[in-house]
Amino acid sequence: MDSNLKREIILDNYSHPYNKNIDNVEGYIKVNSNNESCIDNIDLYLKIDDDIITDVRFDGEACAISTASTSIMIKNLIGKSIDEVLKYIENFEAMLEEKEYEDTDFNEAIVFDETYKQGNRRTCVTLPYVGIKKAIKEYQDNK
C-alpha cells in the first residue's frame, strides 16, 4: 500500500475513532491497557456472547498510532469468534515482528505492515491487542 494512503487511513481512524464511546457498556468486560514507556492509556470494553465478540468499545487517551490501531482492531474483531480472534492476533503480531504471516482479514490493519521499521512505535500498535488478550483470558477463566 502506498504510504500516503496508509497515513490517510491512520489519520482518519485517529480523528474519527470507531466505537470510542462507552455510553452503554453494562455487562461488558472492562480491561485497561497502558504502555510502560509512554503515556498511552486506554480502557477496552468487550461484549462476548457464546464465544463470539459481539461488541468492543473504548475510551482513554493515546497517541495517533495507538488510537488508530484500536479503532481498526475493533472494526476487525466484531463478529469474530474467540478462536478467530486469537488466530488474527497471532498473524497480526507475526506481521509486526517481520515474521511470516497470513492476512486473516486484516483489512485496514495492513497499514501497520512496516511498523517494524520503527521499533519504538510497535508498542503503540500492539497496545489494544494487549488489552484484548487480557479480556479474553478473563472471559475464559470465568467460564
Place this chain on the structure above:
Amino acid sequence: MNREDFPMLNQDIIYLDNGATTFKPKCVIDAMNDYYTKYSANAHRGDYDISYKVDVAYENARKNTAKFINAEPEEIVFTSGATDSLNIIANGFFKNILEAGDEVLITLSEHASNVLPWFKLSRDLGINVNYIELDSNLHVTINNVKKAINPRTKVISLAGITNVVGDERPIKEICRLAHDNNIFVVVDGAQSVPHKPTDVKDLDCDFLAFSAHKMMGPTGVGVLYGKRELLETIEPVSLGGGMNESFDSIDEVYLKDIPIRLEAGTQNIAGVIGLSAAIDYIQRIGLDNIDIHEIRLKKYFMEKIKDIKHVHVINEECDSGIIAFTVDDVFPQDVAYYLNKYHICVRAGNHCAKILKNAIGVKNTVRVSLYIYNTESEIDRLVELLSDKMRIIREMI
C-alpha cells in the same frame, strides 16, 4: 555554553530532556576513566599506594560534595541516587520514630520516589499521608502549608523544584514554620540541586536527597544529606563490609561512625569520583550562571512562541528551565514522536496526571527541560518545528 565539553553534542541532536538525565562533560568521563585505568582499587581497606589513592579521592569527593551544599563531610552519605536516599530516609529514620496516626505531608506533584516510600510506611505503621494543597499554578504557598499542618504532622517531604512544571518551593520558610511546630523537613533536591545554589545550613532542612546524573555526573550515584544528629540515629538498612568495626558474635557487632556506617559494601567509587568532577565543573561555571542561562532561554522561548496560537505553555511563571506545553489537537506523545524525527529529544508525560488534570484541565503535556548546553538556535529550531500545526499532524505518524 561550553558545548565543546560534551562528547554527546558531537551528534546531530537537540537534547531537551535534562529533567530526566543530563549529558556528561569530558572531564567527568575522564575522571572516572582515570580511576578505572590508573588506580582501580577498593576504598577503606588498602595497604598499598593505589588503594590509599582511592581513599583520598573518595573522601575528597565527600568533602567536595559537602562544600557544594554547605554541609559537613560527615553529613554526606553516598547512595545510588535520589530514590535510594529517599528510601533510606523513610525506612532507616522515620520508620523508627513514627507511630500510627502520625502524619506525613507531601503534595500531588511529588515524584514517585517521594510518594511510594511514604505509602509503604503508611501500610507498615498506620501513619497518614496527606497533601498540601497546591494553588492554581500548582505552587506550594506558605499559607497552604500553614493550613495543612496539625498536631499530628511529623514530616513535610517536598521537592525543592518539581519535575512536573518546575515550580520552586519556599523551602526555607517551610523549614522555619515546620521546626516551630516540631516537624521534620525532607527535601527532594533531584531537580533543584543541579540548577540552583543549595545551602542546607541556610535552608535548615533536615534531610536532602539528590542524584549525580541530573547534574552532569554519572548514573548510579547520589547523595543523602542529613543533619549529623539525625544521621547518627539512622538504623542502617543495609549491613555488610566496610561499615562494621568488628563482630565477634551475634551480640557483639560494632558499627563504624557515620557516614561510613551507612555505606555498606563496596561503593560506587567511580561514580563518586565522577560526581565530584561534576561538582567541580559546575562550580567553575557557577550555579548562578546556569540558573540565569536557563531562565533566559525559557524567556526566549516564551517570546517566540507567544504568536503561535496552537501551543499553550502551562507554566510560564515558573522560574526554572522547565517548559510544559500542549499543542491543540495533538497528543503530547505524538508531538514527541514528531520532534524525534528531527532529532529533538523532549519528554511527553502525565508527570503527575491527577493534579494536572484536576488543577488546570490538562492531563498530559510535552516537557522541555533545559541545561547549560542548550542554545537559542536550538530553541529557534524547536519553535520553527512547532509553528505549523498541520505539519505536525502530517508528520507525527
